[in-house]
Protein backbone atom coordinates (compact mmCIF):
# COMPACT_ATOMS: atom_id res chain seq x y z
CA UNK A 1 0.00 0.00 0.00
CA UNK A 2 1.36 3.39 -0.87
CA UNK A 3 0.84 6.04 1.79
CA UNK A 4 -1.56 8.79 0.85
CA UNK A 5 -0.27 11.39 3.29
CA UNK A 6 3.18 12.42 4.40
CA UNK A 7 2.04 11.95 8.01
CA UNK A 8 1.73 8.23 7.31
CA UNK A 9 5.35 7.98 6.19
CA UNK A 10 7.99 6.90 8.70
CA UNK A 11 10.09 10.04 8.28
CA UNK A 12 12.02 11.71 11.09
CA UNK A 13 10.43 14.58 13.02
CA UNK A 14 12.50 17.38 11.39
CA UNK A 15 11.21 16.26 7.99
CA UNK A 16 7.59 16.07 9.10
CA UNK A 17 8.07 19.52 10.52
CA UNK A 18 9.38 21.02 7.29
CA UNK A 19 6.65 19.35 5.25
CA UNK A 20 4.06 20.97 7.50
CA UNK A 21 5.78 24.31 7.13
CA UNK A 22 5.85 23.93 3.36
CA UNK A 23 2.19 22.98 3.41
CA UNK A 24 2.89 19.70 1.64
CA UNK A 25 0.29 17.16 2.71
CA UNK A 26 -0.25 14.84 -0.16
CA UNK A 27 2.75 13.07 -1.65
CA UNK A 28 2.90 13.25 -5.42
CA UNK A 29 2.61 9.82 -7.10
CA UNK A 30 6.36 9.37 -7.38
CA UNK A 31 6.86 10.39 -3.77
CA UNK A 32 4.16 8.01 -2.57
CA UNK A 33 5.78 5.14 -4.42
CA UNK A 34 9.47 5.90 -4.11
CA UNK A 35 9.89 7.18 -0.55
CA UNK A 36 8.84 3.95 1.25
CA UNK A 37 11.12 1.86 -1.01
CA UNK A 38 14.04 4.19 -0.49
CA UNK A 39 13.53 4.22 3.26
CA UNK A 40 13.92 0.44 3.13
CA UNK A 41 17.27 0.91 1.44
CA UNK A 42 16.26 -0.30 -2.02
CA UNK A 43 17.92 0.86 -5.23
CA UNK A 44 15.50 2.66 -7.52
CA UNK A 45 14.97 3.07 -11.21
CA UNK A 46 12.60 5.99 -11.61
CA UNK A 47 11.02 7.09 -14.84
CA UNK A 48 9.91 10.62 -14.06
CA UNK A 49 10.73 14.14 -15.00
CA UNK A 50 10.88 17.56 -13.46
CA UNK A 51 7.56 18.78 -12.17
CA UNK A 52 6.54 15.42 -10.71
CA UNK A 53 7.97 16.10 -7.27
CA UNK A 54 10.93 13.87 -8.07
CA UNK A 55 13.48 15.89 -6.10
CA UNK A 56 11.68 15.49 -2.78
CA UNK A 57 11.22 11.79 -3.54
CA UNK A 58 14.96 11.28 -3.22
CA UNK A 59 15.95 14.20 -0.99
CA UNK A 60 13.57 13.25 1.85
CA UNK A 61 14.75 9.63 2.31
CA UNK A 62 18.39 10.67 2.02
CA UNK A 63 17.96 13.46 4.56
CA UNK A 64 16.15 10.97 6.76
CA UNK A 65 19.15 8.64 6.70
CA UNK A 66 21.58 11.51 7.30
CA UNK A 67 19.52 12.57 10.31
CA UNK A 68 19.19 9.09 11.76
CA UNK A 69 22.77 8.06 11.16
CA UNK A 70 24.82 11.25 11.65
CA UNK A 71 28.53 10.78 11.04
CA UNK A 72 31.58 12.98 11.05
CA UNK A 73 32.42 13.67 7.46
CA UNK A 74 35.73 12.32 6.17
CA UNK A 75 37.92 14.99 4.55
CA UNK A 76 37.31 15.44 0.81
CA UNK A 77 34.53 12.89 0.79
CA UNK A 78 30.77 13.00 0.41
CA UNK A 79 28.17 10.67 1.94
CA UNK A 80 25.72 11.53 -0.84
CA UNK A 81 26.57 12.24 -4.45
CA UNK A 82 23.91 13.63 -6.76
CA UNK A 83 25.02 13.88 -10.37
CA UNK A 84 23.09 16.24 -12.63
CA UNK A 85 23.62 17.09 -16.30
CA UNK A 86 23.62 20.86 -15.87
CA UNK A 87 24.66 23.52 -13.45
CA UNK A 88 21.08 24.86 -13.36
CA UNK A 89 19.72 21.53 -12.24
CA UNK A 90 22.53 21.18 -9.69
CA UNK A 91 21.56 24.52 -8.19
CA UNK A 92 17.90 23.51 -8.13
CA UNK A 93 18.61 20.17 -6.48
CA UNK A 94 20.91 21.73 -3.87
CA UNK A 95 18.27 24.32 -3.13
CA UNK A 96 15.71 21.57 -2.59
CA UNK A 97 18.04 19.75 -0.17
CA UNK A 98 18.40 23.07 1.65
CA UNK A 99 14.63 23.51 1.80
CA UNK A 100 13.68 19.99 2.82
CA UNK A 101 16.67 19.70 5.16
CA UNK A 102 16.03 22.99 6.93
CA UNK A 103 15.79 21.29 10.34
CA UNK A 104 18.38 18.57 9.70
CA UNK A 105 22.05 19.10 10.54
CA UNK A 106 23.96 18.37 7.37
CA UNK A 107 26.56 19.96 5.15
CA UNK A 108 26.26 20.25 1.44
CA UNK A 109 28.07 21.81 -1.46
CA UNK A 110 28.05 21.95 -5.24
CA UNK A 111 30.66 21.30 -7.88
CA UNK A 112 30.15 22.46 -11.45
CA UNK A 113 32.16 23.93 -14.27
CA UNK A 114 32.29 27.43 -15.67
CA UNK A 115 33.44 29.02 -12.41
CA UNK A 116 36.70 29.02 -10.47
CA UNK A 117 37.47 25.76 -8.71
CA UNK A 118 39.08 27.13 -5.52
CA UNK A 119 35.90 27.74 -3.49
CA UNK A 120 34.72 24.25 -4.47
CA UNK A 121 38.00 22.71 -3.38
CA UNK A 122 37.81 24.60 -0.09
CA UNK A 123 34.21 23.49 0.49
CA UNK A 124 35.19 19.85 0.01
CA UNK A 125 38.19 19.98 2.31
CA UNK A 126 36.32 18.95 5.43
CA UNK A 127 33.98 16.58 3.60
CA UNK A 128 30.23 16.98 3.15
CA UNK A 129 27.03 15.03 3.62
CA UNK A 130 25.59 15.99 0.25
CA UNK A 131 27.52 16.85 -2.89
CA UNK A 132 25.57 17.91 -5.97
CA UNK A 133 27.80 17.90 -9.02
CA UNK A 134 28.01 17.91 -12.78
CA UNK A 135 30.24 15.17 -14.20
CA UNK A 136 33.04 17.09 -15.95
CA UNK A 137 34.24 19.32 -13.13
CA UNK A 138 33.73 16.55 -10.60
CA UNK A 139 36.15 14.34 -12.53
CA UNK A 140 38.63 17.22 -12.74
CA UNK A 141 38.62 17.65 -9.00
CA UNK A 142 38.86 13.91 -8.40
CA UNK A 143 41.87 13.70 -10.69
CA UNK A 144 43.47 16.54 -8.77
CA UNK A 145 42.72 14.60 -5.56
CA UNK A 146 40.47 17.26 -4.10
CA UNK A 147 37.49 14.91 -3.99
CA UNK A 148 37.33 11.28 -2.92
CA UNK A 149 34.26 9.20 -3.72
CA UNK A 150 35.14 6.13 -1.67
CA UNK A 151 32.79 7.13 1.16
CA UNK A 152 29.62 7.60 -0.92
CA UNK A 153 26.61 5.89 0.67
CA UNK A 154 23.87 7.38 -1.52
CA UNK A 155 24.33 7.90 -5.22
CA UNK A 156 21.70 9.71 -7.30
CA UNK A 157 21.85 10.07 -11.05
CA UNK A 158 19.33 12.68 -12.07
CA UNK A 159 17.96 13.30 -15.58
CA UNK A 160 20.03 10.53 -17.09
CA UNK A 161 18.41 10.94 -20.51
CA UNK A 162 19.73 14.49 -20.67
CA UNK A 163 23.06 13.40 -19.28
CA UNK A 164 23.46 11.00 -22.20
CA UNK A 165 22.17 13.54 -24.74
CA UNK A 166 24.89 15.85 -23.53
CA UNK A 167 27.58 13.24 -24.09
CA UNK A 168 28.35 12.45 -20.44
CA UNK A 169 28.15 8.66 -20.74
CA UNK A 170 31.89 8.09 -20.42
CA UNK A 171 32.22 10.51 -17.53
CA UNK A 172 29.33 8.88 -15.73
CA UNK A 173 30.86 5.44 -16.16
CA UNK A 174 34.19 6.69 -14.83
CA UNK A 175 32.52 8.18 -11.80
CA UNK A 176 30.47 5.04 -11.11
CA UNK A 177 33.65 2.97 -11.20
CA UNK A 178 35.03 5.01 -8.29
CA UNK A 179 32.05 4.44 -6.02
CA UNK A 180 32.09 1.85 -3.29
CA UNK A 181 30.17 -1.33 -4.09
CA UNK A 182 28.09 -1.01 -0.94
CA UNK A 183 25.84 1.96 -1.59
CA UNK A 184 22.24 2.83 -2.34
CA UNK A 185 21.77 4.00 -5.90
CA UNK A 186 18.92 5.96 -7.45
CA UNK A 187 18.55 6.52 -11.13
CA UNK A 188 16.06 8.95 -12.66
CA UNK A 189 15.29 9.51 -16.28
CA UNK A 190 12.38 11.01 -18.20
CA UNK A 191 12.58 8.20 -20.74
CA UNK A 192 13.72 4.62 -20.46
CA UNK A 193 15.18 3.96 -23.88
CA UNK A 194 17.14 0.69 -24.17
CA UNK A 195 20.54 2.37 -23.80
CA UNK A 196 19.35 4.02 -20.62
CA UNK A 197 18.03 0.80 -19.13
CA UNK A 198 21.32 -0.86 -20.07
CA UNK A 199 23.26 1.78 -18.19
CA UNK A 200 20.90 1.46 -15.22
CA UNK A 201 21.57 -2.28 -15.07
CA UNK A 202 25.29 -1.64 -14.61
CA UNK A 203 24.66 0.76 -11.72
CA UNK A 204 21.67 -0.54 -9.78
CA UNK A 205 21.24 -3.69 -7.69
CA UNK A 206 17.82 -5.34 -7.95
CA UNK A 207 16.17 -1.96 -8.25
CA UNK A 208 12.56 -1.22 -7.54
CA UNK A 209 11.00 0.38 -10.58
CA UNK A 210 8.79 3.39 -10.32
CA UNK A 211 7.31 4.91 -13.40
CA UNK A 212 5.29 8.07 -13.36
CA UNK A 213 3.83 8.25 -16.80
CA UNK A 214 4.87 11.73 -17.72
CA UNK A 215 1.98 13.32 -19.53
CA UNK A 216 4.44 14.37 -22.18
CA UNK A 217 4.29 10.83 -23.54
CA UNK A 218 0.69 11.74 -24.25
CA UNK A 219 1.98 15.00 -25.63
CA UNK A 220 3.98 13.14 -28.22
CA UNK A 221 0.76 11.95 -29.83
CA UNK A 222 -0.71 15.40 -29.85
CA UNK A 223 -0.14 17.79 -32.65
CA UNK A 224 0.85 21.08 -31.10
CA UNK A 225 0.71 24.47 -32.73
CA UNK A 226 1.27 27.99 -31.55
CA UNK A 227 -0.35 31.03 -33.13
CA UNK A 228 1.34 34.38 -32.67
CA UNK A 229 -1.51 36.83 -32.43
CA UNK A 230 -2.35 40.18 -30.90
CA UNK A 231 -4.69 40.06 -27.93
CA UNK A 232 -7.52 41.48 -30.03
CA UNK A 233 -7.20 38.77 -32.62
CA UNK A 234 -7.60 35.94 -30.11
CA UNK A 235 -11.40 35.99 -30.09
CA UNK A 236 -11.93 35.96 -33.90
CA UNK A 237 -9.26 33.28 -34.29
CA UNK A 238 -10.95 31.14 -31.66
CA UNK A 239 -14.29 31.52 -33.40
CA UNK A 240 -12.71 30.45 -36.66
CA UNK A 241 -11.17 27.36 -35.07
CA UNK A 242 -14.44 26.43 -33.39
CA UNK A 243 -16.37 26.83 -36.61
CA UNK A 244 -13.93 24.44 -38.32
CA UNK A 245 -14.02 22.06 -35.41
CA UNK A 246 -17.83 21.85 -35.52
CA UNK A 247 -17.50 20.53 -39.07
CA UNK A 248 -14.93 17.89 -38.07
CA UNK A 249 -15.73 14.23 -38.68
CA UNK A 250 -14.12 12.84 -35.57
CA UNK A 251 -13.71 14.13 -32.06
CA UNK A 252 -15.66 17.36 -32.02
CA UNK A 253 -15.42 18.50 -28.45
CA UNK A 254 -13.17 21.42 -27.59
CA UNK A 255 -11.76 22.62 -24.32
CA UNK A 256 -10.65 26.25 -24.26
CA UNK A 257 -8.32 27.22 -21.44
CA UNK A 258 -8.47 30.59 -19.81
CA UNK A 259 -6.11 31.75 -17.08
CA UNK A 260 -8.78 33.35 -14.91
CA UNK A 261 -12.29 32.48 -13.77
CA UNK A 262 -13.53 35.86 -14.86
CA UNK A 263 -11.94 35.42 -18.28
CA UNK A 264 -13.54 31.98 -18.63
CA UNK A 265 -17.00 33.38 -17.89
CA UNK A 266 -16.59 36.31 -20.24
CA UNK A 267 -15.32 34.14 -23.04
CA UNK A 268 -18.08 31.55 -22.70
CA UNK A 269 -20.67 34.34 -22.79
CA UNK A 270 -19.21 35.96 -25.88
CA UNK A 271 -18.99 32.59 -27.64
CA UNK A 272 -22.65 31.95 -26.89
CA UNK A 273 -23.47 35.40 -28.25
CA UNK A 274 -21.59 34.47 -31.42
CA UNK A 275 -23.77 31.38 -31.84
CA UNK A 276 -21.59 28.64 -30.28
CA UNK A 277 -22.88 26.23 -27.67
CA UNK A 278 -20.40 26.97 -24.90
CA UNK A 279 -20.22 26.77 -21.14
CA UNK A 280 -17.62 27.64 -18.51
CA UNK A 281 -16.32 25.60 -15.59
CA UNK A 282 -14.15 27.02 -12.88
CA UNK A 283 -13.63 27.01 -9.15
CA UNK A 284 -16.41 29.50 -8.40
CA UNK A 285 -19.09 27.21 -9.71
CA UNK A 286 -20.73 24.73 -7.39
CA UNK A 287 -20.03 21.04 -7.74
CA UNK A 288 -23.56 20.52 -9.08
CA UNK A 289 -23.12 23.25 -11.69
CA UNK A 290 -19.80 21.78 -12.77
CA UNK A 291 -21.19 18.30 -13.07
CA UNK A 292 -24.11 19.54 -15.10
CA UNK A 293 -21.80 21.45 -17.44
CA UNK A 294 -19.55 18.41 -17.83
CA UNK A 295 -22.47 16.16 -18.50
CA UNK A 296 -23.76 18.42 -21.26
CA UNK A 297 -20.25 18.65 -22.66
CA UNK A 298 -19.80 14.89 -22.63
CA UNK A 299 -23.07 14.43 -24.49
CA UNK A 300 -22.05 17.04 -27.07
CA UNK A 301 -24.90 19.37 -26.16
CA UNK A 302 -22.38 22.11 -25.37
CA UNK A 303 -19.39 21.03 -27.41
CA UNK A 304 -17.23 23.91 -26.20
CA UNK A 305 -16.05 24.06 -22.62
CA UNK A 306 -14.12 27.06 -21.37
CA UNK A 307 -12.12 26.04 -18.32
CA UNK A 308 -9.49 27.17 -15.87
CA UNK A 309 -6.63 24.81 -15.01
CA UNK A 310 -7.97 23.78 -11.63
CA UNK A 311 -11.43 22.98 -12.98
CA UNK A 312 -10.04 20.94 -15.85
CA UNK A 313 -7.85 18.66 -13.72
CA UNK A 314 -9.27 15.21 -13.92
CA UNK A 315 -11.82 16.04 -16.59
CA UNK A 316 -12.29 12.68 -18.19
CA UNK A 317 -14.14 13.23 -21.41
CA UNK A 318 -13.72 11.18 -24.50
CA UNK A 319 -13.73 12.77 -27.89
CA UNK A 320 -11.95 15.98 -27.02
CA UNK A 321 -10.35 16.64 -30.39
CA UNK A 322 -9.10 20.13 -29.78
CA UNK A 323 -7.57 21.98 -26.88
CA UNK A 324 -7.14 25.72 -27.25
CA UNK A 325 -4.86 27.63 -24.93
CA UNK A 326 -6.59 30.95 -25.21
CA UNK A 327 -4.17 32.15 -22.56
CA UNK A 328 -0.89 30.37 -22.02
CA UNK A 329 -0.51 29.04 -18.50
CA UNK A 330 2.01 30.78 -16.27
CA UNK A 331 3.15 27.41 -14.92
CA UNK A 332 4.64 25.33 -17.71
CA UNK A 333 3.56 22.01 -16.18
CA UNK A 334 -0.05 23.14 -16.60
CA UNK A 335 0.49 23.18 -20.36
CA UNK A 336 1.29 19.48 -20.36
CA UNK A 337 -1.79 18.75 -18.27
CA UNK A 338 -3.93 20.90 -20.53
CA UNK A 339 -2.91 19.35 -23.79
CA UNK A 340 -3.20 15.93 -22.17
CA UNK A 341 -6.98 16.50 -22.24
CA UNK A 342 -6.88 15.56 -25.91
CA UNK A 343 -5.18 12.71 -27.69
CA UNK A 344 -6.03 10.28 -24.93
CA UNK A 345 -5.64 6.52 -25.13
CA UNK A 346 -3.75 6.55 -28.37
CA UNK A 347 -6.09 8.94 -30.10
CA UNK A 348 -4.92 11.85 -32.15
CA UNK A 349 -5.40 15.30 -30.79
CA UNK A 350 -4.69 18.86 -31.68
CA UNK A 351 -3.59 21.59 -29.34
CA UNK A 352 -3.51 25.20 -30.49
CA UNK A 353 -1.96 27.83 -28.25
CA UNK A 354 -2.40 31.55 -28.68
CA UNK A 355 0.64 33.60 -27.83
CA UNK A 356 0.46 37.38 -27.63
CA UNK A 357 3.51 39.47 -26.92
CA UNK A 358 2.88 39.37 -23.19
CA UNK A 359 3.18 35.62 -23.18
CA UNK A 360 6.61 35.07 -24.73
CA UNK A 361 8.20 34.07 -21.44
CA UNK A 362 5.45 31.56 -20.71
CA UNK A 363 5.98 29.96 -24.10
CA UNK A 364 9.73 29.76 -23.53
CA UNK A 365 9.21 28.02 -20.19
CA UNK A 366 6.82 25.56 -21.83
CA UNK A 367 9.27 24.78 -24.61
CA UNK A 368 11.92 24.15 -21.98
CA UNK A 369 9.90 21.52 -20.20
CA UNK A 370 8.53 19.79 -23.28
CA UNK A 371 12.04 20.01 -24.71
CA UNK A 372 10.94 21.03 -28.17
CA UNK A 373 9.80 24.17 -29.87
CA UNK A 374 6.05 24.30 -30.45
CA UNK A 375 5.61 24.50 -34.23
CA UNK A 376 4.30 27.88 -35.35
CA UNK A 377 1.07 27.91 -37.33
CA UNK A 378 1.16 30.72 -39.81
CA UNK A 379 -1.57 29.64 -42.17
CA UNK A 380 -4.49 31.50 -40.66
CA UNK A 381 -5.96 34.99 -41.04
CA UNK A 382 -4.69 36.38 -37.76
CA UNK A 383 -1.03 35.43 -37.88
CA UNK A 384 1.15 38.32 -36.73
CA UNK A 385 4.52 37.85 -38.45
CA UNK A 386 6.24 40.58 -36.47
CA UNK A 387 5.43 38.84 -33.20
CA UNK A 388 6.57 35.49 -34.53
CA UNK A 389 9.80 37.01 -35.73
CA UNK A 390 10.44 38.77 -32.45
CA UNK A 391 9.89 35.52 -30.57
CA UNK A 392 12.16 33.60 -32.91
CA UNK A 393 14.91 36.17 -32.40
CA UNK A 394 14.70 35.57 -28.68
CA UNK A 395 12.75 38.76 -27.97
CA UNK A 396 11.29 39.13 -24.53
CA UNK A 397 7.86 40.50 -25.36
CA UNK A 398 6.27 43.04 -23.04
CA UNK A 399 5.96 42.88 -19.26
CA UNK A 400 6.19 39.44 -17.91
CA UNK A 401 6.75 38.04 -14.49
CA UNK A 402 6.55 34.54 -13.26
CA UNK A 403 4.12 34.52 -10.37
CA UNK A 404 5.11 33.52 -6.86
CA UNK A 405 4.70 29.80 -6.58
CA UNK A 406 2.18 29.13 -3.89
CA UNK A 407 0.98 25.86 -2.55
CA UNK A 408 0.99 23.20 -5.18
CA UNK A 409 -1.11 20.16 -5.35
CA UNK A 410 -0.56 17.05 -7.32
CA UNK A 411 -3.31 15.08 -8.92
CA UNK A 412 -3.56 12.95 -11.98
CA UNK A 413 -5.66 13.69 -14.99
CA UNK A 414 -8.44 11.48 -16.19
CA UNK A 415 -8.24 8.77 -18.78
CA UNK A 416 -10.40 8.37 -21.80
CA UNK A 417 -10.13 7.77 -25.44
CA UNK A 418 -11.70 8.65 -28.68
CA UNK A 419 -10.61 10.90 -31.45
CA UNK A 420 -9.98 10.06 -35.02
CA UNK A 421 -9.70 11.80 -38.32
CA UNK A 422 -10.83 15.35 -38.48
CA UNK A 423 -11.88 17.45 -41.39
CA UNK A 424 -12.04 21.19 -41.61
CA UNK A 425 -9.21 23.65 -41.74
CA UNK A 426 -6.47 22.48 -39.52
CA UNK A 427 -2.81 23.22 -39.45
CA UNK A 428 -0.55 20.98 -41.45
CA UNK A 429 1.99 18.75 -39.79
CA UNK A 430 4.80 20.59 -41.48
CA UNK A 431 7.47 21.85 -39.17
CA UNK A 432 7.07 19.19 -36.52
Ligand code: AMP
Pocket residue numbers: 023024025026027028031049050051052053054055056405407408409410
Ligand atom coordinates in the same frame (compact mmCIF):
# COMPACT_ATOMS: atom_id res chain seq x y z
P1 AMP B 1 10.31 18.64 -8.83
O1 AMP B 1 9.65 17.70 -9.77
O2 AMP B 1 11.09 17.95 -7.78
O3 AMP B 1 11.09 19.69 -9.58
O4 AMP B 1 9.15 19.41 -8.02
C1 AMP B 1 8.21 20.23 -8.64
C2 AMP B 1 7.61 21.26 -7.70
O5 AMP B 1 6.64 20.70 -6.85
C3 AMP B 1 8.59 21.96 -6.78
O6 AMP B 1 8.30 23.33 -6.85
C4 AMP B 1 8.28 21.42 -5.40
O7 AMP B 1 8.53 22.40 -4.43
C5 AMP B 1 6.82 21.08 -5.49
N1 AMP B 1 6.44 19.91 -4.70
C6 AMP B 1 7.12 18.75 -4.61
N2 AMP B 1 6.44 17.86 -3.86
C7 AMP B 1 5.28 18.44 -3.48
C8 AMP B 1 4.14 18.01 -2.71
N3 AMP B 1 4.06 16.79 -2.23
N4 AMP B 1 3.14 18.89 -2.53
C9 AMP B 1 3.21 20.12 -3.06
N5 AMP B 1 4.23 20.57 -3.79
C10 AMP B 1 5.28 19.76 -4.02
